[in-house]
Amino acid sequence: MNAFENKRILIIGFVWPEPKSSAAGSRMMQLISFFKENGAKITFASTAAESEFSEVLEGVDPKLITLNCSSFDDFVTELQPNLVLFDRFMTEEQFGWRVAQHCPDALRMLDTEDLHCLREARRLVVLKSKPFDLNNELAKREIASIFRCDVTMMVSDFEMELLQTYFKVPSFLLFYLPIWVENETLDLPSFEERDDFVFIGNFLHAPNHDTVIYLKEEIWPLLSKKFPEAKLQIYGAYPTPKIKSLHEPKLNFFICGRAESSFEVISKARVLLAPIRFGAGIKGKLLEAMQFGTPSVTTTIGAEAMNGDFLWNGFISNSPEDFAEKAIELYQNKTSWLNAQQNGFEIIKHRFLRDLFEDAFLEMTFDKFENLEKYRQRNFIGSMLMHHYLQSTKYMAKWIEEKNKA
Secondary structure (H helix, E strand, C coil), rough: CCCCCCCCCEECCCCCCCCCCHHHHHHHHHHHHHHCCCCEEEEEECCCCCCCCCCCCCEEEEEECCCCCCCHHHHHHHHHCCEEECCCCHHHCCCCCHHHHCCCCCCEHHHCCHHHHHHHHHHHHCCCCCCCCCHHHHHEEEEEEEEHEEEEEEEEEEEEHHHHHCCCCHHHHHECCCCCCCCCCCCCCCCCCCEEEEEEECCCHHHHHHHHHHHHHHHHHHHHHHHCCCCCEEECCCCCCCHHHHCEEHEEEEEEEECCHHHHHHHHCCEEECCCCCCCCCCCHHHHHCCCCCCCCCCHHCCEEEEEEECCCEEEEECCCHHHHHHHHHHHCHHHHHHHHHHHHHHHHHHHHHHCCCHHHHHHHHHHHHHHHHHHHHCCCHHHHHHHHHHHHHHHHHHHHHHHCC
């Protein structure tokens, strides 16, 4: 069965993928490669400008599109894609009504990356001391987008459950597809060949920004006091002035900038530290740490939806004192380190290998293509939301377009 043979797929990207900068970029490149391998003809469109770090999309037709402009209508009408993949709900908000109007038979697929409303609710608790509230404005937009689409891919089984139990999203509108790992053998350094603690993450992502500040201000003073020779290497794209100001070599706290290779950075470190205080989805840095044989210490939120019933590849801790102690133990105790490394390999093997998901993904997509009208008939809330959204967004977009002409 090949669901994408001779199919035209339009991907509307929030940004052009940068797999060396973020897990979101890696995720998008996985999807593009998978579609290509299965015979699809792909057009990747985005309103964002490409950067010097954007991936070269070989075998993919690139297209720069414009917000609130009827030029997109002409473009998508001529293209007539069989499937439109929206990269995060914001692109569905902007272009979903145009796709529905001009390509009504196209399968509309949403990739959330993570549940933005959950991440925002947690951010407000940590940074604004507000009560946890999932009924936020972002949720109203994001959940509406999920209902309007024919299927939404989720990287987190925890968020799958949350959508179904709390927001009452029908299971047939959701599909679990985490960032996967290729089944390959890597030549990994031994315990003795590794040095230092490491963190890696894109600093445009608020949870990463907060994590490094938290590391410097709360955890590192405790850790370095007990383990003065410890060194922490911080890598990440787009560091802000605040992050750069944390660079303090005399305290063995190093801001190292963008990493050319996450494998080189993570596999050479002995322990990855990720005291993530808010966020959602699954954490690409922690998945890569498992893949590259590097044990980690993280929080409950960091580990969420990743290890299932398996032991974590290191420790999970939510207090600065305990976090520091666990990090030192993992760094110094070879037996604990080797056990943690093996735990990570088991999590990868049973929860994240590509072989676990590709057949089910193809079968689901084939089923949606064959029975699209039947599924849409079952999704009354989605059709109701699409009706009102199409009318309101359509006329707002046309008003903006006319205003821009003036």
